[in-house]
Amino acid sequence: MTISPAPKALAADAAPISTVPLDKAYRLINHGPVVMVSASHGGVHNVMSVAWACALDFNPPRVTVVIDKGAYTRQLVEHSGRFVLQVPCAQQAALVMAVGGRSRHTHEDKLEQLGVQLFSPEGSTAPLVRGCVAWLECRLIPEPHNQQTYDLFIGEVQAAWADARVFRSGHWEFDTAPPALHTIHYVAGQQFYRTGEGFRP
Amino acid sequence: MTISPAPKALAADAAPISTVPLDKAYRLINHGPVVMVSASHGGVHNVMSVAWACALDFNPPRVTVVIDKGAYTRQLVEHSGRFVLQVPCAQQAALVMAVGGRSRHTHEDKLEQLGVQLFSPEGSTAPLVRGCVAWLECRLIPEPHNQQTYDLFIGEVQAAWADARVFRSGHWEFDTAPPALHTIHYVAGQQFYRTGEGFRP
Numbered sequence: 513m514t515i516s517p518a519p520k521a522l523a524a525d526a527a528p529i530s531t532v533p534l535d536k537a538y539r540l541i542n543h544g545p546v547v548m549v550s551a552s553h554g555g556v557h558n559v560m561s562v563a564w565a566c567a568l569d570f571n572p573p574r575v576t577v578v579i580d581k582g583a584y585t586r587q588l589v590e591h592s593g594r595f596v597l598q599v600p601c602a603q604q605a606a607l608v609m610a611v612g613g614r615s616r617h618t619h620e621d622k623l624e625q626l627g628v629q630l631f632s633p634e635g636s637t638a639p640l641v642r643g644c645v646a647w648l649e650c651r652l653i654p655e656p657h658n659q660q661t662y663d664l665f666i667g668e669v670q671a672a673w674a675d676a677r678v679f680r681s682g683h684w685e686f687d688t689a690p691p692a693l694h695t696i697h698y699v700a701g702q703q704f705y706r707t708g709e710g711f712r713p
Numbered sequence: 714m715t716i717s718p719a720p721k722a723l724a725a726d727a728a729p730i731s732t733v734p735l736d737k738a739y740r741l742i743n744h745g746p747v748v749m750v751s752a753s754h755g756g757v758h759n760v761m762s763v764a765w766a767c768a769l770d771f772n773p774p775r776v777t778v779v780i781d782k783g784a785y786t787r788q789l790v791e792h793s794g795r796f797v798l799q800v801p802c803a804q805q806a807a808l809v810m811a812v813g814g815r816s817r818h819t820h821e822d823k824l825e826q827l828g829v830q831l832f833s834p835e836g837s838t839a840p841l842v843r844g845c846v847a848w849l850e851c852r853l854i855p856e857p858h859n860q861q862t863y864d865l866f867i868g869e870v871q872a873a874w875a876d877a878r879v880f881r882s883g884h885w886e887f888d889t890a891p892p893a894l895h896t897i898h899y900v901a902g903q904q905f906y907r908t909g910e911g912f913r914p
Contacts, residue, residue: 542764543898543906544745563743566767568779568863576777578769605914662769684900697744697908699885705744707898708909713806
């Protein structure tokens, strides 16, 4: 079996990543972007793309995510009791499609093939996908009925981070950030929409 | 007690509303817009705003929605076993804030105060909010543990409609529709973002 490369420490030339306070973590996904889910167990890592993730509570910060029974990542989540929700940006849209269209069940070296790089921020061993703009490290709250009947998983956010070029002081800063770093929303059939113009009514 | 006006038949001068096939209904919320939840029971109607709604399944089409214990609408959902998720558009952003900020518990005539108009499309008695651009009529799938522990409600979509100026033949048409009719995404503190530029990677 191919062993995926373990998450590395963040390179010095990487994006400026800052910690997001737990009471602001919901804001990272509150606007409904597409996400990627990653998980590790026994030295094996995987990443999948998911449109169906949502905030569930502010305090404690909780999230829901739908993970199909056919997804390789699902067994890593169930065995490790942990997962990461991360928010990709516009320049990663092709990667989102590729990660969602290829399973590790049939492509053991999927992450290497697709050039997915994992890293762990200081103080964590969670497998975060490099190039995303926000990350929520979650502990699975086991709910066997939801998982079996609805493929619905509930997680409690343990730590959160964001790319400080796009999310600072508890706020997304899309109006000043490069469009390539904007978050994206997925409909179907490869149709994405960028997060657009900000406004207050 | 003030009785809200019952939903009316659609006026002849209203937006062109078309039926959305059930297998395409998930696309109405797949991109993570803010929604409004409406429900009726015993001649009483109410509407609330919700950022935490999400697709759960394609077939049968199912959704999740988080409804706080303090929300008046919650008891209407629990007693009637039905609710509507609807997708407001940019020109309704102030209404989304107002509907979310005022409870029927303290403002019995909230809907009249805010000018919320309800209607039912032909063949349905569901209370749909006029001016939105998509509607999903749902039957509650009772899950007492989820409802009590997480304020999490699961619904199965029974019928769906969309404003044909913005959603046609199973696709959002934001690139040609007026910006006022674009869907919107909510973060916090009155901060909204429009659904932006469409693209395929």
